[in-house]
Amino acid sequence: xxxxxxxxxxxxxxxxxxxxxxxxxxxxxxxxxxxxxxxxxxxxxxxxxxxxxxxxxxxxxxxxxxxxxxxxxxxxxxxxxxxxxxxxxxxxxxxxxxxxxxxxxxxxxxxxxxxxxxxxxxxxxxxxxxxxxxxxxxxxxxxxxxxxxxxxxxxxxxxxxxxxxxxxxxxxxxxxxxxxxxxxxxxxxxxxxxxxxxxxxxxxxxxxxxxxxxxxxxxxxxxxxxxxxxxxxxxxxxxxxxxxxxxxxxxxxxxxxxxxxxxxxxxxxxxxxxxxxxxxxxxxxxxxxxxxxxxxxxxxxxxxxxxxxxxxxxxxxxxxxxxxxxxxxxxxxxxxxxxxxxxxxxxxxxxxxxxxxxxxxxxxxxxxxxxxxxxxxxxxxxxxxxxxxxxxxxxxxxxxxxxxxxxxxxx
Amino acid sequence: xxxxxxxxxxxxxxxxxxxxxxxxxxxxxxxxxxxxxxxxxxxxxxxxxxxxxxxxxxxxxxxxxxxxxxxxxxxxxxxxxxxxxxxxxxxxxxxxxxxxxxxxxxxxxxxxxxxxxxxxxxxxxxxxxxxxxxxxxxxxxxxxxxxxxxxxxxxxxxxxxxxxxxxxxxxxxxxxxxxxxxxxxx
Amino acid sequence: xxxxxxxxxxxxxxxxxxxxxxxxxxxxxxxxxxxxxxxxxxxxxxxxxxxxxxxxxxxxxxxxxxxxxxxxxxxxxxxxxxxxxxxxxxxxxxxxxxxxxxxxxxxxxxxxxxxxxxxxxxxxxxxxxxxxxxxxxxxxxxxxxxxxxxxxxxxxxxxxxxxxxxx
Numbered sequence: 001x002x003x004x005x006x007x008x009x010x011x012x013x014x015x016x017x018x019x020x021x022x023x024x025x026x027x028x029x030x031x032x033x034x035x036x037x038x039x040x041x042x043x044x045x046x047x048x049x050x051x052x053x054x055x056x057x058x059x060x061x062x063x064x065x066x067x068x069x070x071x072x073x074x075x076x077x078x079x080x081x082x083x084x085x086x087x088x089x090x091x092x093x094x095x096x097x098x099x100x101x102x103x104x105x106x107x108x109x110x111x112x113x114x115x116x117x118x119x120x121x122x123x124x125x126x127x128x129x130x131x132x133x134x135x136x137x138x139x140x141x142x143x144x145x146x147x148x149x150x151x152x153x154x155x156x157x158x159x160x161x162x163x164x165x166x167x168x169x170x171x172x173x174x175x176x177x178x179x180x181x182x183x184x185x186x187x188x189x190x191x192x193x194x195x196x197x198x199x200x201x202x203x204x205x206x207x208x209x210x211x212x213x214x215x216x217x218x219x220x221x222x223x224x225x226x227x228x229x230x231x232x233x234x235x236x237x238x239x240x241x242x243x244x245x246x247x248x249x250x251x252x253x254x255x256x257x258x259x260x261x262x263x264x265x266x267x268x269x270x271x272x273x274x275x276x277x278x279x280x281x282x283x284x285x286x287x288x289x290x291x292x293x294x295x296x297x298x299x300x301x302x303x304x305x306x307x308x309x310x311x312x313x314x315x316x317x318x319x320x321x322x323x324x325x326x327x328x329x330x331x332x333x334x335x336x337x338x339x340x341x342x343x344x345x346x347x348x349x350x351x352x353x354x355x356x357x358x359x360x361x362x363x364x365x366x367x368x369x370x371x372x373x374x375x376x377x378x379x380x381x382x383x384x385x386x387x388x389x390x391x392x393x394x395x396x397x398x399x400x401x402x403x404x405x406x407x408x409x410x411x
Numbered sequence: 412x413x414x415x416x417x418x419x420x421x422x423x424x425x426x427x428x429x430x431x432x433x434x435x436x437x438x439x440x441x442x443x444x445x446x447x448x449x450x451x452x453x454x455x456x457x458x459x460x461x462x463x464x465x466x467x468x469x470x471x472x473x474x475x476x477x478x479x480x481x482x483x484x485x486x487x488x489x490x491x492x493x494x495x496x497x498x499x500x501x502x503x504x505x506x507x508x509x510x511x512x513x514x515x516x517x518x519x520x521x522x523x524x525x526x527x528x529x530x531x532x533x534x535x536x537x538x539x540x541x542x543x544x545x546x547x548x549x550x551x552x553x554x555x556x557x558x559x560x561x562x563x564x565x566x567x568x569x570x571x572x573x574x575x576x577x578x579x580x581x582x583x584x585x586x587x588x589x590x591x592x593x594x595x596x597x
Numbered sequence: 598x599x600x601x602x603x604x605x606x607x608x609x610x611x612x613x614x615x616x617x618x619x620x621x622x623x624x625x626x627x628x629x630x631x632x633x634x635x636x637x638x639x640x641x642x643x644x645x646x647x648x649x650x651x652x653x654x655x656x657x658x659x660x661x662x663x664x665x666x667x668x669x670x671x672x673x674x675x676x677x678x679x680x681x682x683x684x685x686x687x688x689x690x691x692x693x694x695x696x697x698x699x700x701x702x703x704x705x706x707x708x709x710x711x712x713x714x715x716x717x718x719x720x721x722x723x724x725x726x727x728x729x730x731x732x733x734x735x736x737x738x739x740x741x742x743x744x745x746x747x748x749x750x751x752x753x754x755x756x757x758x759x760x761x762x763x764x
């Protein structure tokens with residue numbers, strides 16, 4: 001077990017190995033190291049196996065999302081949000097739609113909100129499966145990963161049923177969904193609720209009281225709540241330190257206030273706590289999905305979008321056959337509707353933390369400025385300072401448990 | 412009955428106790444069915460590659476059991492995801508470090524052409540810096556598509572000359588990319 | 598403890614900074630104020646440490662470019678009081694071409710990368726930042742790409758012929 005972090009130092013310049021008396025070794029990890037699960041470069045100075053200090057370099061897949069967004073109409077920004085955190089793309093899609101709806105003051109029918117909740121919680125489970133599964137792989141336990149990956153494939157099947165895509169879903173439109181969930185989708189969601197709990201239970205049994213896993217993770221990279229807040233952490237890793245900040249509860253969106261669920265928190269903020277918080281969140285997500293299915297059954301069926309023809313793209317088959325739909329389609333695509341000149345910040349609880357969209361709109365076809373508050377970017381900056389004093393193997397686990405997604409990190 | 416499926420033998424002369432074919436074909440068969448992939452995964456496509464390697468789709472069925480994270484021991488470079496200009500020199504270096512014979516698959520729209528990211532920071536297709544053998548379309552491609560790409564590459568590998576590295580066309584191709592080939596026997 | 602709302606925030610700010618800040622409105626319920634760059638550090642310290650306000654969570658730092666305005670850059674801070682779920686947006690308008698503003702890294706460790714990102718995109722110099730380098734873009738890049746005058750697409754591309762696109 002490594003020492004807890006004693007002191008957090010800010011990033012320093014990248015080192016030069018030019019002192020012959022120096023007994024430290026400079027080691028470059030990344031940008032394509034298999035253990036980092038993404039393109040992050042860390043140049044660390046090591047004393048034996050212990051990291052003395054490190055510098056992170058990021059930006060290896062910087063794709064200029066914010067610049068692209070200034071040139072695209074609202075509905076074309078949805079595919080960009082997919083590619084932020086591609087492990088849980090629907091949450092980003094929904095967050096973006098809700099941001100635009102907040103700007104345009106669009107009221108969303110309850111049924112659509114519940115549908116969104118289902119999609120978002122499925123995405124959260126899919127994301128946590130990857131993070132916890134990979135964390136298991138990094139501690140040397142491969143089989144758990146294979147068990148839960150099967151279930152993740154099933155979630156992707158549900159997404160395919162809903163929107164036709166697996167990973168980068170591009171689910172929904174501004175104002176609702178592009179089509180209703182079909183029978184099969186509902187069936188599959190119910191089936192998922194039945195088949196996932198035993199698998200998750202088995203996954204839990206492999207890890208939670210596993211001596212090796214506990215020795216590898218407990219006490220590793222422990223973070224105090226004060227440090228975490230000072231680094232603007234959010235999401236499961238913040239909750240693992242004991243701060244019960246969850247956007248779904250603090251600032252409910254999409255009718256989350258009507259759902260009954262717990263916010264799991266940890267005590268020590270170490271890798272083990274992060275694993276447990278994510279694990280418990282999967283159970284809570286299952287509860288939420290169950291409630292959402294019940295609620296949908298009580299709502300009038302067939303409603304899958306708000307009645308806002310000025311912003312909701314009409315179905316393609318109507319565009320080709322119906323004059324009115326064609327006009328609406330044309331006006332939306334050409335950006336001819338009046339939109340308010342305003343600015344809006346909307347945050348959703350992404351799988352990694354508070355995913356915020358800050359948009360300044362000048363009434364044009366595309367946003368004047370769109371800024372993504374990307375939890376991975378903000379969470380990751382503590383990695384290098386907190387690695388000092390850790391063993392390399394622990395730092396790798398720490399990186400896995402932060403669940404930094406390169407697309408979200410670099411935007 | 413055994414569950415092991417055998418690779419189809421190349422055309423040759425068969426008699427009792429012997430089978431004769433050309434060395435090219437025999438080695439090509441062996442190479443094609445034991446490609447060691449180097450997953451150069453940067454973004455979304457990498458997650459789909461994870462599914463491809465995972466239990467449902469299982470790339471290992473096609474002889475690509477062992478992902479080789481060291482370029483020195485890899486045959487097939489799978490570039491999955493956006494390659495930003497900042498990443499380009501790294502990718503090129505990885506390619507140069509690979510030993511002959513080496514093949515490259517560009518998985519997904521970004522690696523093939525830049526995809527939807529027509530921006531100042533993104534390389535518009537990896538074929539600007541390294542030669543590519545197979546392109547897999549999709550954003551991201553489904554795991555089946557990635558498998559299809561690997562199978563296409565197997566076809567190429569099977570039918571390729573053993574001595575590709577010394578052919579003038581291949582040398583000219585690499586030279587076009589500014590990659591100097593000096594393997595001592597050419 | 599009183600429920601914190603925008604009115605209370607505003608009255609506390611009035612008590613301390615009367616006349617040196619401007620209320621820009623409450624778009625979608627989020628109080629937005631603008632202050633001058635010379636008092637931004639005091640302002641942030643005040644809203645962070647004031648026992649009633651306690652906006653001690655830095656959500657985000659970013660910037661906006663308004664090329665037609667006289668003060669053509671705007672640095673935007675979002676701070677958050679998690680207990681009461683009240684957010685505050687603080688804008689600082691500064692003039693280019695190399696606008697400078699004091700750094701917030703002494704208040705929040707998390708400001709470090711946010712400010713580096715803002716510098717990288719807009720070229721806003723945060724004075725007192727421990728390590729103000731480019732973060733996402735290549736070090737060799739000599740422009741600040743999010744400024745409005747720079748194009749989205751790579752101007753050096755040769756394969757993109759205008760006539761393919763009807764231009």
